[in-house]
Amino acid sequence: MSDPTLDPRLGSWVPVPEGSDFPIQNLPYGVFRPSGDTPRVGVAIGEHVLDLAAAQAAGAIDELPQGIFAAPALNRFMALGRRAWRRNREQVSAVLAGDRPDGAEAWLHRQEDVAMERPVEIGDYVDFYSSLHHATNVGMMFRPDAEPLLPNWRHLPVAYHGRASSVVVSGAPVVRPSGQRSGPDGPVFGPTVRLDIEMEVGFVTGVGNPLGTSIPVGSAEDHIFGLCLVNDWSARDIQAWEYQPLGPFLGKSFATTMSPWIVTLDALAPFRVAPPPQDPAPLDYLAVDGDAAFDLQLEIRLNGEVVSRPPFREMYWTAAQQLAHATVNGTNVRTGDLYASGTVSGETPDTLGCLLEMTWNGARPLSLAGGEQRTYLEDGDEVVLRGWCERDGATRIGFGECAGTVVPAYGGGGET
Ligand code: CA
16 A cells, blocks of 8 residues: 655645755654754754644644653654554644645744754664674774674674763764773873764664563564664774773764654655675574665765765665664663664775775775865864665655764863
């Protein structure tokens, strides 16, 4: 059965510029704050945002608890589950399609006039490592005499628990972290000199599971509210010195940026594709079939210049497999958990997801337009991640921006 909210013929009374990330077929959710007012939930449409709290108060949206959108996070809405998400999407689509409802202009704000906030109150943050090309490249760099992939990699989606408190929304500055790194005469302390990005795609959970149970891979998507872009900023020198034997810690926990708009699985339905074949076949609890992956094209801009276009559809492990694996031991996922995919890298040099790979750990500097070179990020550098989906017969949708600018380390940045 075709979904009327995805019909390419559907238009809106809100003007949507050609090529916008936010046509009426997208309808991503976020949290915004009008000037001098309190944060509330909205939906992006073209260059505007529809205030769902105001639309609900006016009676244009019903069947949900009153005031659920007059909140600084999507969590209460996300906890209602797929049926409520679906019903609300249909109502928002109806409000924005066709003729303008009476009074609806008061529910609209220009995006340039509002501040976007972190859309989700994040309880737990997990970061996977699910790109075959990324894991292979990193293995070749750091274990040149061994098999690039460790023995577990093709059998389970490897991950670590990250830090939720430092997940910030697009636009927040990223302070260059300081820490220990290995030096020729022992460890030294100071600001990282190998500050990197990792282009990733995250999903947020709407409905969790009770402790002691697990989420089957076949129903994992019922728990996933939607996808966003993620930049897992990484201090490679701090990371390299600290990570064995327990994994990433301070080299990652200083900042993670997420995009402000959550694109729902309903909006992504036209862009489903089969994931790459898995060899060997995973254990039964991770077995998926059909179009379990999403054809999402990604882009990394460094100081305005496109430096890579990673293909998300090539990720080895899918979101459903990641969530099934994350709960197979009986741990409990909660509303508002964030799960990032791991660095998205393709096979070719123009599709790599981090500077570590693009410069081969600094050995091959990037040449930028204007004659500058980069191995790792310098203070003042701006990184903008984007993502979009397009195919014949469907309306192109996008994720907006996931942006951050590096600011100097606290304390003047001197070495000690
Ligand atoms: Ca990562």
